[in-house]
Amino acid sequence: MKKARAVAIVAFAQSPAVRREWARDDVELLLPVIQAALGQAGLRKEEVGFTASGSSDFVTGLPFSFVLALDAVGASPPIEETHVEMDGAWALYEAWVRLSLGDVDTALVYAFGRSSLGEPRDVLGMQLDPYYVAPLAPDAISLAALQARALLDSGRATERSLAEVTARSRRNAKANPNAQLSGDFLPEALLDAPYLVAPLRRHDCPPISDGAVAVVLAAGEKARAATARPAWIRGIDHRIESHGLGMRDLTRSPSTALAAANAGVSQGSVDVAEVHAPFSHQELILREALGLDGAVDLNPSGGALAANPLMSAGLIRIGEAARRVMDGTARRAVAHATSGPCLQQNLVCVLEATP
Amino acid sequence: MKEKPRVFPAPVRLEYRASAGRGLSRFLASLMEGRIVGQRCPLCAKVYVPSRGACPSCGVALGGDVAVSDTGTLVSFCIVNIPLADRSLPLPYVYGSVLLDGADIPFPHLLQGLPVEEVRMGLRVRAEWVPGGERTPSLESIRCFRPTGEPDAPFEDYQEHL
Ligand SMILES: [Zn+2]
Numbered sequence: 001m002k003k004a005r006a007v008a009i010v011a012f013a014q015s016p017a018v019r020r021e022w023a024r025d026d027v028e029l030l031l032p033v034i035q036a037a038l039g040q041a042g043l044r045k046e047e048v049g050f051t052a053s054g055s056s057d058f059v060t061g062l063p064f065s066f067v068l069a070l071d072a073v074g075a076s077p078p079i080e081e082t083h084v085e086m087d088g089a090w091a092l093y094e095a096w097v098r099l100s101l102g103d104v105d106t107a108l109v110y111a112f113g114r115s116s117l118g119e120p121r122d123v124l125g126m127q128l129d130p131y132y133v134a135p136l137a138p139d140a141i142s143l144a145a146l147q148a149r150a151l152l153d154s155g156r157a158t159e160r161s162l163a164e165v166t167a168r169s170r171r172n173a174k175a176n177p178n179a180q181l182s183g184d185f186l187p188e189a190l191l192d193a194p195y196l197v198a199p200l201r202r203h204d205c206p207p208i209s210d211g212a213v214a215v216v217l218a219a220g221e222k223a224r225a226a227t228a229r230p231a232w233i234r235g236i237d238h239r240i241e242s243h244g245l246g247m248r249d250l251t252r253s254p255s256t257a258l259a260a261a262n263a264g265v266s267q268g269s270v271d272v273a274e275v276h277a278p279f280s281h282q283e284l285i286l287r288e289a290l291g292l293d294g295a296v297d298l299n300p301s302g303g304a305l306a307a308n309p310l311m312s313a314g315l316i317r318i319g320e321a322a323r324r325v326m327d328g329t330a331r332r333a334v335a336h337a338t339s340g341p342c343l344q345q346n347l348v349c350v351l352e353a354t355p
Numbered sequence: 356m357k358e359k360p361r362v363f364p365a366p367v368r369l370e371y372r373a374s375a376g377r378g379l380s381r382f383l384a385s386l387m388e389g390r391i392v393g394q395r396c397p398l399c400a401k402v403y404v405p406s407r408g409a410c411p412s413c414g415v416a417l418g419g420d421v422a423v424s425d426t427g428t429l430v431s432f433c434i435v436n437i438p439l440a441d442r443s444l445p446l447p448y449v450y451g452s453v454l455l456d457g458a459d460i461p462f463p464h465l466l467q468g469l470p471v472e473e474v475r476m477g478l479r480v481r482a483e484w485v486p487g488g489e490r491t492p493s494l495e496s497i498r499c500f501r502p503t504g505e506p507d508a509p510f511e512d513y514q515e516h517l
């Protein structure tokens with residue numbers, strides 16, 4: 001088999017995450033973000049070979065909202081375009097596959113989620129299996145609490161270690177102008193807060209965020225032409241676990257571990273990792289599954305605990321990791337995205353400064 | 356042994372707040388005032404009615420508001436023989452695409468005031484507004500379109516907007 005061409009991330013733009021984007025609709029939110037990403041890559045929209053997006057109509061509460069959003073890219077005359085009803089990280093995977101095939105050299109990937117239009121904890125319950133779990137009407141925070149309880153009971157985490165994750169996220173987010181929640185918090189003080197759904201406190205859960213993100217991919221020479229320092233995708237893989245929560249060990253993430261092995265995470269030292277952990281305890285599970293040691297700069301952006309626009313937060317992790325390779329702060333970075341309840345589906349991407 | 360199937364109801368209800376966005380909000384506000392505004396694309400110069408956030412051809416934000424006439428040309432139509440849910444209209448009635456003077460995108464609305472067999476492409480029509488105090492930020496502020504009595508528009512005038 002012919003070796004696939006090297007594909008890189010060459011541009012990344014996001015909107016500041018806010019509690020409620022009320023004035024602008026999805027298109028108005030996306031437009032400046034897409035134009036900023038194309039501008040960074042020095043691409044006119046006519047030059048984009050493939051467009052892929054991630055969003056969910058359940059988040060917006062509007063059928064075919066992803067079709068309406070295409071106004072933001074100018075889809076007429078017809079463009080080559082696809083959509084995943086998932087986090088935009090999976091749209092990026094599809095674009096990577098397409099560029100690897102070799103007939104297209106550039107791709108625009110974008111995602112958006114105005115989470116504030118509905119009630120995210122109830123909306124996310126709609127992805128549960130409709131026969132055994134969904135009729136019990138567990139919401140997303142209750143399911144995460146179930147997972148957190150299992151992790152605490154396993155003895156591999158304490159409530160204090162969860163609070164430490166949040167404290168570090170908020171502290172890191174101080175340097176991220178797009179973050180929604182940031183500041184200095186002592187773990188001891190966080191532990192004084194009441195439970196939201198035991199054992200999770202409000203700060204163990206992600207904020208409700210509205211936001212959008214766009215990433216540009218390019219292959220081979222096109223990537224070198226777009227930027228002096230592309231973030232080359234050295235490995236990318238995604239895996240899924242059982243829909244049945246009772247059939248999984250919720251305290252581990254074997255799908256993340258498998259995706260990490262296939263993406264080659266351990267084949268070099270990792271400078272920066274952007275991990276998509278909407279809940280504090282999930283970062284501990286993912287860190288273990290990814291085999292990241294204490295030397296790694298974990299979630300320098302603040303992660304999903306600092307800003308969590310639904311369907312966008314995973315692609316933002318990839319963008320943040322790529323940005324650090326592109327600006328020279330990292331030589332090798334790992335990005336992770338999750339989808340589904342209790343880390344059901346996981347994607348891992350390794351980015352490097354050299355192809 | 357035959358067992359009766361057991362059934363249980365699992366109702367689902369999600370509530371959402373809706374927001375129209377900046378472009379569409381201006382259009383809806385103009386209807387309250389008995390006017391119609393569109394927005395012009397800075398690149399292709401097409402005027403979109405209703406206003407929207409971006410030009411779907413050019414992928415750029417639309418420019419400032421453009422006042423559009425409430426008179427236009429019927430460019431396409433269908434004769435409807437299925438009653439509305441509230442059965443408020445006698446059958447058959449006509450739903451048509453109206454290209455307002457000054458706009459580049461036809462605008463769907465109800466057509467009244469002419470026997471259905473006389474409805475035709477090119478017919479000149481005007482909006483019939485509901486009284487000021489009864490208007491809402493919705494298309495229902497226009498009750499319907501009715502023939503103006505002007506001569507029909509020639510096909511060349513609207514052939515690009517079917
Ligand atoms: Zn245009």
